[in-house]
Amino acid sequence: MKQKTVAVVGAAETTEMGKIPNTSQLMLHADAALNAMQDAGLTAKDIDGIATAGDSPVEVAHYLGITPTWVDGTSVGGCSFMLHVRHAAAAINEGLCNTVLITHAESGRSRVGARRFARDPASQQGQFEVPYGITNPPSMFTIPALRYMKTYGVTEEDLAHVAVVQREWASMNPRASFRDLITVDDVLNSKMIAWPFRLLMCCLVTDGGGALILTSAERARDFPQKPVYILGTGESCETPMISQMEDFTTSKAFRVSGRKAFEEAGIKHSDVDHLMIYDAFAHLPVYGLEDLGFCERGQGAAFIREGNTRPGAKLPLNTNGGGLSYMHSGMYGMYALQESVRQMRGIAPAQVPGAKISIAHGVGGMFASSGTIVFSNEAP
Amino acid sequence: MAEYNRPLPAPTPETRHFWDGCREGELRLQRCTSCRESYFPPRPFCPACGSREVEVYKASGKATLYSYVINHRPRPDFGDVPHSIAVVTLEEGPRMMTNIVDCPQTPDALILDMRLEVTFEKASDEISLPKFRPAKG
Numbered sequence: 001m002k003q004k005t006v007a008v009v010g011a012a013e014t015t016e017m018g019k020i021p022n023t024s025q026l027m028l029h030a031d032a033a034l035n036a037m038q039d040a041g042l043t044a045k046d047i048d049g050i051a052t053a054g055d056s057p058v059e060v061a062h063y064l065g066i067t068p069t070w071v072d073g074t075s076v077g078g079c080s081f082m083l084h085v086r087h088a089a090a091a092i093n094e095g096l097c098n099t100v101l102i103t104h105a106e107s108g109r110s111r112v113g114a115r116r117f118a119r120d121p122a123s124q125q126g127q128f129e130v131p132y133g134i135t136n137p138p139s140m141f142t143i144p145a146l147r148y149m150k151t152y153g154v155t156e157e158d159l160a161h162v163a164v165v166q167r168e169w170a171s172m173n174p175r176a177s178f179r180d181l182i183t184v185d186d187v188l189n190s191k192m193i194a195w196p197f198r199l200l201m202c203c204l205v206t207d208g209g210g211a212l213i214l215t216s217a218e219r220a221r222d223f224p225q226k227p228v229y230i231l232g233t234g235e236s237c238e239t240p241m242i243s244q245m246e247d248f249t250t251s252k253a254f255r256v257s258g259r260k261a262f263e264e265a266g267i268k269h270s271d272v273d274h275l276m277i278y279d280a281f282a283h284l285p286v287y288g289l290e291d292l293g294f295c296e297r298g299q300g301a302a303f304i305r306e307g308n309t310r311p312g313a314k315l316p317l318n319t320n321g322g323g324l325s326y327m328h329s330g331m332y333g334m335y336a337l338q339e340s341v342r343q344m345r346g347i348a349p350a351q352v353p354g355a356k357i358s359i360a361h362g363v364g365g366m367f368a369s370s371g372t373i374v375f376s377n378e379a380p
Numbered sequence: 381m382a383e384y385n386r387p388l389p390a391p392t393p394e395t396r397h398f399w400d401g402c403r404e405g406e407l408r409l410q411r412c413t414s415c416r417e418s419y420f421p422p423r424p425f426c427p428a429c430g431s432r433e434v435e436v437y438k439a440s441g442k443a444t445l446y447s448y449v450i451n452h453r454p455r456p457d458f459g460d461v462p463h464s465i466a467v468v469t470l471e472e473g474p475r476m477m478t479n480i481v482d483c484p485q486t487p488d489a490l491i492l493d494m495r496l497e498v499t500f501e502k503a504s505d506e507i508s509l510p511k512f513r514p515a516k517g
Contacts, residue, residue: 120390127389127399128421129477131509133458133465139451143467147447150492194449195462195487243467243477244421248447 004376006089007220007227010040010213011341014105017208017327018177024113028105028209029060036211041224042099047213049088049100053080054115054331060103070097076237077364078278078331080104081212082371085337086233088214098215104334105209112207125241137280141366142197144248145283149196151249152298154286156196160187161305162282163200163324168311170321172350177204178325201282203323203332210334212341221379228344231357231376232265234258237369245367253370254291258361261372262293265357269294273355274343275315276336278362279322285309288361289317292372316352319343333362337373344377386457388507395422397436402508407439407498409472420474441498443468443512446475450485461485468496468512482513 012035014020014028023031029052037043044065050057051072061068070091074083081104088100107114119126134140148154164184170176182200190199220227236256239245246252262269269292277288286300294315295303303309309317320326320339327335340358342348358375391399398421401408411418412426413433425432448466455463464480481499483489495515500508 119387121387122390122392124421126387127391127395130387131389131503132477132479133386133451133455133463134477135451135453135455138453139449139465142449143447143465145447146449146492192452192462194451194453194465197449241421241477243475248467 004229004231005217006092006214007217007229008212008341008375009215009220009223009225009227010036010042010211011228011338012036012039013210013335013338014208017175018206019109020107020207021110021112023107023207025055025105025107026059026063026113028107028207029055029103030063032105032209032211033060033064033101033103036101036213039225040213042213047099047101049091049097051084051088051100051102052104053084054104054106066101068097070100076369078280079333079362079364079369079371080331081334081337082233082360082362082373083235085212085214085230085373086235086371089230089233092214092216098219100214101211102214103209103211104331106330107207108329109205109207129241129243137366138193138197138202140242141281142194142283143242144245144367146196147248148283148287152301154301156188157184158301158305159196159201159282160184161301162279162285163187165304165307165310166279166318166322166324169319169350170325172311173321173326174349176321176326177206178321197281200324203280203328204325206327206329208327208329210338212337226345226377227379228341229376229378230373231267232261232263232374234260234264234372235370236260237364238367240365240368242366250297251287251291251363251367251370253367254288254361254363257370257372258292261359261374265374267357267374271357272315272359274319274340274352274358275317276319276340276358276360277317278332278336279318279324280328280332280363282324284363285317292359292361311350319348319350319352333360333364333371336360336362340373340375344375346377388503394424398422399507401438402500402510403506405500407441407510408436409439409470409474410434410436418472418474420470420476440471442471442515443496443498445480445490445492445494445496447492448480448490450487450490464490466490466512476510479511480513481511
């Protein structure tokens with residue numbers, strides 16, 4: 001990808017977050033989109049590219065009154081929006097469109113106008129995983145962790161530390177769903193969900209959404225907000241079935257996507273001031289730190305336990321509180337991107353002083369897919 | 381036999397031999413006749429080299445425990461106590477999801493790398509599910 005040729009000029013979340021029982025999923029898309037358009041000083045007539053996941057981009061475009069010349073319905077789980085950013089940057093560079101709107105919305109908790117989730121019993125997962133009692137992410141995404149823990153001597157206490165540190169960040173964020181500080185004991189005494197995972201090691205289930213608007217870096221200077229440039233991007237996928245992951249101690253999709261994003265951006269790990277790693281469960285930031293190359297294999301949990309990702313420490317991680325404490329409506333990748341953009345604009349509730357480079361790394365499905373975006377607030 | 385009111389697999393032409401095998405008490409894998417790779421889930425070509433020259437064979441049914449969780453969320457169709465959802469490494473190499481049965485569903489009883497053997501649980505006239513229990517002897 002050509003560096004610094006595309007920028008985020010509009011970014012917003014839904015007006016409300018958490019429990020929104022009076023709004024349908026489609027209207028949550030529109031609410032986030034309208035907020036992002038207002039942020040960018042644009043209307044639907046100015047948008048000529050549309051992308052969303054889960055729901056159809058056709059539905060979102062029509063509802064908002066957008067007539068696009070570029071459409072992307074890539075839907076590979078919660079990191080889909082990272083892939084949309086990557087595809088949009090390529091499309092803008094290629095001249096397929098000028099101004100792209102990417103939306104996410106999910107009535108994940110209230111289920112107003114939300115899709116029903118069903119797996120075909122003839123699908124690979126329907127035949128070879130569903131019969132054994134997997135119901136939803138807490139009984140699937142968690143399965144590899146025990147192998148990781150045995151391989152590297154990582155304990156339940158270590159996993160609990162991830163939740164504790166993220167709550168520290170959430171305590172600084174007025175929009176976070178959970179803001180009261182917690183201890184390792186609180187986590188280890190919370191309800192058992194799927195051993196070794198307890199409730200406070202699992203993400204929230206909320207309602208909400210977010211939207212981003214991208215355009216060329218050249219045009220970005222004329223918008224009301226400080227542009228946030230895209231330095232590098234990556235994407236990959238591995239398997240639709242958690243049982244068929246190549247190695248339970250590392251995600252191939254993370255490694256491939258992360259390496260690509262670093263290469264495109266031409267940056268070193270020490271250049272990164274701020275990091276978001278999609279944390280559907282407490283082991284995800286640990287895998288992410290290692291697979292992105294911030295830590296040696298087996299060192300991710302100790303890195304967090306020793307305080308390196310806390311407020312004021314050397315690698316601020318999941319500064320909105322993450323899926324564990326901020327919000328998680330179903331496809332959290334959009335909220336990781338939103339927090340990276342806020343940090344690069346310098347307006348985050350828990351702002352990292354002087355941050356110039358931010359990475360948002362997402363997962364889709366259960367280690368099924370991945371997308372990575374490197375942002376910078378420095379002009380080309 | 382517990383009442384099976386949960387979703388059961390619907391075999392496709394490419395997976396039929398596997399489910400026929402389970403019904404007949406055999407764990408069937410496939411392997412490539414050119415590169416000799418064993419693989420799972422079933423498909424009529426080798427995922428390692430792309431060859432369509434593959435054969436079905438009876439696996440040993442021996443495995444080791446690779447990883448698992450003990451699900452505590454309500455699943456009335458699995459009874460009213462927590463149950464394991466596991467991934468095992470078959471002696472021939474491939475991994476598969478399963479449940480570990482005939483042993484307590486506790487961390488103390490379910491030890492990673494423990495030796496296991498296949499057992500088949502009849503769910504319907506067509507479908508028997510391959511499950512694994514601690515190996516005897």
